[in-house]
Amino acid sequence: MKKQPTSRKLLRIHKDDNVLIVVNTVQPGDKDLVEDREIVFTQRIAIGHKVAARMIRRGEKLYKCGVPIGSAKEDILAGAHIHLHNLQSDYIETYTLDKDRVYAK
Amino acid sequence: MLSSATKLEGYVRSDGRKGIRNCVVVAYLVECAHHVAREIAESFKGEPVHLIGFGGCYPNAYADRMMNRLCTHPNVGAALLLSLGCESFNRHKLAENIATTGRPVHTIVIQQTGGTKKSIDAGVDWIRQALKETAQVPRAPLKVNELVVGTICGGSDATSGISANPAVGRAFDLLVQEGAAAIFEETGEMIGLGDVMASRAVTPELGHELRLSVDKAAYYYRQMGHASFAPGNAEGGLTTIEEKSIGAYCKSGDSPISGLIKPGDIPRKGGLYLLDVVPDGAPRFGFPNINDNAEIAELIACGSHVILFTTGRGSVVGSAISPVIKVCANPETYDRMRDDMDVNAGKILRLEASVDEVGEEIYQKLLDVASGVQSCSESLGHQEFVLTYKSFEPIGPHCLPA
Numbered sequence: 347m348k349k350q351p352t353s354r355k356l357l358r359i360h361k362d363d364n365v366l367i368v369v370n371t372v373q374p375g376d377k378d379l380v381e382d383r384e385i386v387f388t389q390r391i392a393i394g395h396k397v398a399a400r401m402i403r404r405g406e407k408l409y410k411c412g413v414p415i416g417s418a419k420e421d422i423l424a425g426a427h428i429h430l431h432n433l434q435s436d437y438i439e440t441y442t443l444d445k446d447r448v449y450a451k
Numbered sequence: 452m453l454s455s456a457t458k459l460e461g462y463v464r465s466d467g468r469k470g471i472r473n474c475v476v477v478a479y480l481v482e483c484a485h486h487v488a489r490e491i492a493e494s495f496k497g498e499p500v501h502l503i504g505f506g507g508c509y510p511n512a513y514a515d516r517m518m519n520r521l522c523t524h525p526n527v528g529a530a531l532l533l534s535l536g537c538e539s540f541n542r543h544k545l546a547e548n549i550a551t552t553g554r555p556v557h558t559i560v561i562q563q564t565g566g567t568k569k570s571i572d573a574g575v576d577w578i579r580q581a582l583k584e585t586a587q588v589p590r591a592p593l594k595v596n597e598l599v600v601g602t603i604c605g606g607s608d609a610t611s612g613i614s615a616n617p618a619v620g621r622a623f624d625l626l627v628q629e630g631a632a633a634i635f636e637e638t639g640e641m642i643g644l645g646d647v648m649a650s651r652a653v654t655p656e657l658g659h660e661l662r663l664s665v666d667k668a669a670y671y672y673r674q675m676g677h678a679s680f681a682p683g684n685a686e687g688g689l690t691t692i693e694e695k696s697i698g699a700y701c702k703s704g705d706s707p708i709s710g711l712i713k714p715g716d717i718p719r720k721g722g723l724y725l726l727d728v729v730p731d732g733a734p735r736f737g738f739p740n741i742n743d744n745a746e747i748a749e750l751i752a753c754g755s756h757v758i759l760f761t762t763g764r765g766s767v768v769g770s771a772i773s774p775v776i777k778v779c780a781n782p783e784t785y786d787r788m789r790d791d792m793d794v795n796a797g798k799i800l801r802l803e804a805s806v807d808e809v810g811e812e813i814y815q816k817l818l819d820v821a822s823g824v825q826s827c828s829e830s831l832g833h834q835e836f837v838l839t840y841k842s843f844e845p846i847g848p849h850c851l852p853a
Contacts, residue, residue, distance in 0.1 A: 354802070367609065368688075392687075393609075393688075393781065394609030394613070395688035396609070396688065396690070411612070411701060413647060416693055428690065435692050436693065437669060
């Protein structure tokens, strides 16, 4: 893993990736460079989570480590948090606990 | 090359394999004998006496094979079998197979021995003697190319796939370079990656088998209605099974894939192997592996001397028989749970170390543990063990190319 020239918060794992990995928790108001453009985060995003490296269109495949990890459920702006709300598996639905601790899709 | 300074010695077994540990296993052959077995094992706290077993009363070829492989594992020096007396498990054949390897073995049938108390006393007496006998097992120099190493991830979060798992991949590359056998597994966590993996096979026919194993896993999990994906994974930032798959997959490193094995198949030469843990045929007994320890037991049944276990959220488990080395992916988890963690791969995320550097650190830790140094989970007394019902067909002719 090479040094990050522009960011101390976001890590690009593979050159073909259109998602970046948060390596230092991001707070609302934090700024960082995404594709050489400054973006301002509007929410807290924890370590290990993903943000869009660029504008992504609905239906487009998302790539991490150079491998597809599913498709965008909606248009995603550069720098936006990518998770269950906007990314779906191309194989099998993801189940998790919702905010009321109920097992849900 | 790295770490030539670490001198390894193994316990010599009759089949030519060598152990890095020399434990006595106490194996219950049905849940009804579990308590007696546990009481016996617990009388030897701090000594190398490990509890394993199979809880089912109905016969199962897979469980039978697993128990045979585990009781004759190179890290095992002797075995005490605990039978209630009326279960289906073929205790006679198991004892016979163990005896054939020259290991001390003894069977206590609780109904014949006169119940709980007498069985515990008889077991404790036997183990006391067995420990004396196993202490006499000859030792000989052990080369890295005689080692079998398994890897698994558990309690994953999105850091697992970007720090610890790629670093284990690097350690796997070093092991394969040195001629060791390295086993990665959990085809259920490689859904979406069949083609990527097939392209690394040493023959096209093996590539086809690898792809089929992932297809089988995808089908099986669809029947179960769940992917291998827990709520904690999503909290940690993983969104889809494919994304989790990449994390599991990159533990395999970059070496060519030399073979596809199933639980109980022991690689006979060095190289990188995929362990197919998803049962064959229609889903019959539920989820392929009910938890991480079920997978660890399968890696050990394939001969693994040591397990490299990557975790982001912070698993604490160890295992009976073979030591488990914890590689912690998440620097925050490492800070919180460092007594349980052998290697801090979170340094990669803090941009304090490269994947290669942590890979070398894992390799060195592995040699230390192989030389007798206890891993964290081992010194904390973790000896979890799980074995459930499954069914497998033997591997096909293309799975282990010459």
